[in-house]
Amino acid sequence: MTQLQRSNRASSVFSVFTYFNALLAITVSLLPLTASATEQETPLSTVFDIVNSNPKLLTFRKALDRTGLSSALKLGGDITVFAPTNEAFDQWPADELAKLFAHPAALTTLVELHLVDGTIDTKTLRTRQYLVTRLGRLVSVMMDDPYILINDARIVDGDRKASNGVVHMIDTVLEP
Numbered sequence: 001m002t003q004l005q006r007s008n009r010a011s012s013v014f015s016v017f018t019y020f021n022a023l024l025a026i027t028v029s030l031l032p033l034t035a036s037a038t039e040q041e042t043p044l045s046t047v048f049d050i051v052n053s054n055p056k057l058l059t060f061r062k063a064l065d066r067t068g069l070s071s072a073l074k075l076g077g078d079i080t081v082f083a084p085t086n087e088a089f090d091q092w093p094a095d096e097l098a099k100l101f102a103h104p105a106a107l108t109t110l111v112e113l114h115l116v117d118g119t120i121d122t123k124t125l126r127t128r129q130y131l132v133t134r135l136g137r138l139v140s141v142m143m144d145d146p147y148i149l150i151n152d153a154r155i156v157d158g159d160r161k162a163s164n165g166v167v168h169m170i171d172t173v174l175e176p
Helices: 004-038 047-053 057-069 068-075 086-090 092-103 104-113
Strands: 079-082 115-117 130-132 138-145 147-150 153-162 165-170
Touching: 047 057, 047 068, 047 079, 047 153, 047 165, 057 068, 057 079, 057 086, 057 092, 057 104, 068 079, 079 153, 092 104, 115 130
Parallel strands: 079 165
Antiparallel strands: 079 115, 130 138, 138 147, 147 153, 153 165
16 A cells, blocks of 8 residues: 555545544534423423313312312322213213212212322323222223223313323213
């Protein structure tokens, strides 16, 4: 190998080495930006905020307020909420719903059946067969593609992530 060839080869190796270092420096400099973007994706609202701001969950929000459970959903502590839509409550006879709202203890029992400790997204739900509610009762989890069923209620809008859990909207009120 001639002196010129060695010089050209050394120059090529140096160029590759310089390129690699520049690429590494750029990658490392972007890491803090990636972390910041991830931090910005963290939800700032609570599960109560999600329920409270959704007009499709007005009846459930009223039930939370009537039972005093709204405050529990505003605080820390991971929770999964299976929130029946207004249409789910509309399936009940109006006089039965009025009686239920007139008896806070019975309403509390009903609402607590829709709350599960921990944050359980739909991906995790697909691997479960049962969940234990805050009421201490088991609810079944079944697949009926494309839906996930909680007992007989379909999740119609899931994975509404919050700072203290997740909200899944369901089409049927779970009954004790």
